[in-house]
Amino acid sequence: MKPYIFITRKLPDEAVSALKEKYEVNMWNSEEKLVPRDILLQEAAKADALLTMLSEKVDEELLSVSKNLKVVANLAVGFDNIDVEAASAHGVAICNTPDVLTDSTADLTFALLMAAARRLVEAAEFVKEGKWKSWTPLLLAGQDIHHKTIGIVGMGSIGSAVAKRAKGFDMNVIYHNRSRKMDVENELGAVYSSFDDLVLTSDFIVCLTPLTEETRNLFTREVFKKMKKTAVFINASRGPVVNEQDLYLALKEGEIAAAGLDVFEKEPIDENHPLLQLSNVVALPHIGSASIETRMGMMKLCVDNIDAILSEKEPLTLVNKDWTLTR
Numbered sequence: 001m002k003p004y005i006f007i008t009r010k011l012p013d014e015a016v017s018a019l020k021e022k023y024e025v026n027m028w029n030s031e032e033k034l035v036p037r038d039i040l041l042q043e044a045a046k047a048d049a050l051l052t053m054l055s056e057k058v059d060e061e062l063l064s065v066s067k068n069l070k071v072v073a074n075l076a077v078g079f080d081n082i083d084v085e086a087a088s089a090h091g092v093a094i095c096n097t098p099d100v101l102t103d104s105t106a107d108l109t110f111a112l113l114m115a116a117a118r119r120l121v122e123a124a125e126f127v128k129e130g131k132w133k134s135w136t137p138l139l140l141a142g143q144d145i146h147h148k149t150i151g152i153v154g155m156g157s158i159g160s161a162v163a164k165r166a167k168g169f170d171m172n173v174i175y176h177n178r179s180r181k182m183d184v185e186n187e188l189g190a191v192y193s194s195f196d197d198l199v200l201t202s203d204f205i206v207c208l209t210p211l212t213e214e215t216r217n218l219f220t221r222e223v224f225k226k227m228k229k230t231a232v233f234i235n236a237s238r239g240p241v242v243n244e245q246d247l248y249l250a251l252k253e254g255e256i257a258a259a260g261l262d263v264f265e266k267e268p269i270d271e272n273h274p275l276l277q278l279s280n281v282v283a284l285p286h287i288g289s290a291s292i293e294t295r296m297g298m299m300k301l302c303v304d305n306i307d308a309i310l311s312e313k314e315p316l317t318l319v320n321k322d323w324t325l326t327r
């Protein structure tokens with residue numbers, strides 16, 4: 001019997017054709033609608049491999065019913081939807097999609113920074129809504145970007161790529177990370193900072209840290225209060241790193257100037273969410289890596305990881321380095 005692969009969202013046929021030649025592949029029938037949990041569990045119970053989205057929870061419950069499962073390839077660099085320790089305990093390899101999305105995600109993060117600073121979305125809507133009646137000296141005037149200080153929280157590959165873009169804008173780059181990153185310090189002149197100093201001195205605070213127990217609820221009202229009144233806050237990592245109620249109050253009370261958000265505590269965010277009622281919030285639907293080239297590259301990497309593990313070869317981008325094939 002051919003190994004069985006379940007893909008939790010409808011992907012373009014060309015993206016999965018390589019798998020179909022060798023394996024039995026079943027794909028959920030919608031691009032938008034989530035696979036219901038009970039169907040996911042039934043499929044997982046049969047599957048040798050799963051190709052998942054960040055919206056699917058891969059937890060102890062799922063892993064314990066998945067007797068044949070060898071690999072979960074998650075179409076994202078982040079893997080906070082997956083209980084990695086439990087996966088290792090069950091002998092299931094977890095693969096993600098780092099590197100292929102680094103530059104695209106950095107581009108979008110910087111675009112979000114620019115949009116929030118220079119009020120691009122507000123300004124574009126202003127024109128389309130027929131509100132532009134005259135050229136006015138301070139019409140939609142925002143914050144300068146060039147020569148300002150950018151504070152990057154989470155200096156991984158995406159953080160480094162954002163730092164590189166910031167250098168092109170003559171920005172002063174500071175960062176906070178669990179460990180020092182000598183390559184970005186040496187190559188880009190980025191300066192390591194404590195979290196508190198970064199928050200106090202940055203004009204742009206850019207959050208790119210993974211969601212972990214340490215980073216959950218990292219940005220609270222207390223932190224926003226320490227920021228400059230002109231500060232622009234950008235989040236392109238995971239929603240729960242930020243306390244959204246606190247961010248809302250900080251923006252509403254003028255404690256910071258603006259926010260650019262690609263991620264939210266609950267996705268999709270409800271259109272009536274208080275944050276979306278503020279004109280100084282630029283909100284995007286979690287599209288950090290969403291260029292056609294990059295999303296196709298991420299799908300290919302998931303496919304290659306699954307194929308490698310099912311053919312007993314080394315996976316390309318393994319998350320749980322302690323994983324060994326035991327089933």
Ligand code: GLV
Pocket residue numbers: 054075076077078079101237288289
């Ligand atoms: C997207 O958020 C990802 O983790 O790739």
Ligand code: GLV
Pocket residue numbers: none
């Ligand atoms: C603006 O367009 C200017 O000419 O200053």
